[in-house]
Amino acid sequence: MLVLDELPVEVQEQVAVCRAEVSALHAELPRWGLVVWTAGNVSARVRCAEQIGTDLIVIKPSGVSYDDLSPERMVVCDLQGRKIVDGTPERLTPSSDTAAHAYVYAHMDRVGGVVHTHSTYATAWAARREPIPCVLTMMADEFGGEIPVGPVAVIGDDSIGRGIVEVLDGHRSPAVLMANHGPFTIGADARQAVKAAVMCEEVARTVQIAREGQDGGKNVQALDPSLVDGLYDRYQNVYGQH
Template sequence: MTAQLDTYPQAVRDAVARTREVVSALHAELPRWGLVVWTAGNVSQRVVVDPAAGPGEHDLLVIKPSGVTYDELTPEAMVVCDLDGELVDGERSPSSDTAAHAYVYRNMPEVGGVVHTHSTYATAWAARGEEVPCVLTMMADEFGGPIPIGPFALIGDDSIGRGIVETLRGSRSPAVLMRNHGPFTIGKDAKAAVKAAVMCEEVARTIHVARQLGEPLPIAQADVDSLYDRYQNVYGR
């Protein structure tokens, strides 16, 4: 598709340039934390012209191009798509997961960033179709409960996106394990979604190890609620 970004207002093009910088830099965090291999995985962020106003009429996303290794990624290499997943600007094809990301943005306006990885332990739980139980205070802080399992869905259209939205809408968890596939995480921006991906893998690994020693001890729901409220509304404020 011919690039169309030059038809957008200058403020939008400036916001796209800033978002390309952010998304490019955050992709480096995925191999740094051992969440991806080769060219797998991706980060996207919604383009917001005025953060105080939220998503606007010129709603776009920036995402990794398909099949490009992480050491080749630059801001210029990032591709820009509309929220139907159609290419607006870029030299390469968008990630094969673009339709899923776009569906999330269309249907969850509060989401500003989406991340997908195939991190080993989280993906192992997804392969078993089993949610990660909330048996750690750190997990109560970050996820407010278990990390849920989403439905099986094929890549190529918005089926994965529908599964993500159906599972996470109304949930406190910013992560979902799509069955037989792997984790997707969301956040107010891409940095928050990357953090959720890192934490998802950490708790999946820790709880897997705990289960080799015996059954992990549950945390009472009232305590989960208290921990989540404190971490989200008091900690670091």
Template sequence: MTLVLADLPRATQRAVAETRERVAALHAELPRNGLVVWTAGNVSERVPAVDRGVPGLLVIKPSGVSYDELSADAMVVCTLDGKKIEDGTPAALVPSSDTDAHAYVYAHLDHVGGVVHTHSTYATAWAARGEEIPCVLTMMADEFGGPIPVGPFAIIGDDSIGRGIVETLRDSRSRAVLMQNHGPFTIGKDARDAVKAAVMCEEVARTVHVSRQLGEPLPIAQGHIDSLFDRYQNVYGQPAAGAADQPSQEA
């Protein structure tokens, strides 16, 4: 039986509306940061669970629609098995072709609240070679905790890509995976966090590529990678309201 958004509790309807607003706005960051062309790429976010008994939901862009037309009302709502609900959008407006991959990630990684896929040039070039991006930058140690790994080759059309993402990232500190011959997928605590990871993934892919044109990049010792990752994840930035003063950090 297909879920009907209008029949769900008011709190869930509000959560869906707010998630649609966030996801629509964050899609603008992909072309702004040069991560996509035409209608490629997608951002999704898990809808917060605010009512008991309501199945898990996600919001994602519709397939093949121009970024200029991605309003909140156009965002598609799906269950965590990738099926569109009756969400007020036209029946002909189908979700992204990558929806099954996103849904599989949410269904199998409870800590993930946002997923992003792009075909950004440099990260996709590494994926085409089936080569992980080595951790030779402190920025990479900070953000990804090590190299950005390569996931298996998989065809769009079912949850095969999602399985590859989960298998690759389940035991990894990286929030990005280069799906072989396809491109990068990133995860985060929410959609904004996953978009940030996508931007950073492309930046380090480009920088390491340029470095290799000049010679072999110098490795970073694992102990330093671990220390940098711990500092960035747990100390960097402004302290939470009411927290004790933190030492100053780099910009």
């Protein structure tokens, strides 16, 4: 089994930086109202395969209050989702979604961060197993089209991960609504995945409200696909600071 203290110093340093980032990003989930109690999780990939033959994952411990999360309590796992000897107490088990996150990292090299929330509106769409149609410029910007639905999957093994990869590999959307469960988002890094989770809830709420309009939702109009493509390209490649 891998022992963190025995890994090259530069890998230990990468892990320490990642633990601080992932711990801080967990605070964003309650701050944006995306989770209650101990629901949800954030993870990040530590790219160290060149040094030790495998990348590592940093993720929160399972069922611990958000107020009690700290960099030292972030758990380190391998790409099979197994906890390594990371300096945390043995009883501090990783998130129940670790195998799902690990499967995504193992099968989508471009992914550097994964987030799961139970945000209310996105989860309501997941409960209906209904994709969120691309009817807002913000959706075109961030998701490049509709937000798709993934299969019903058991919690605890890699089933959820298989569903995420099946739907998102080759898809522009960084978010998938896992049926009857909730949103999972991916990003080039964990911050991008958190951003996608925030945006997912925002558009889920807005489109839901638009649907509830007086005319029974007839006012909700799909964007022209060529406009969606243009908006997506501009937001991904031109918008913001470079």
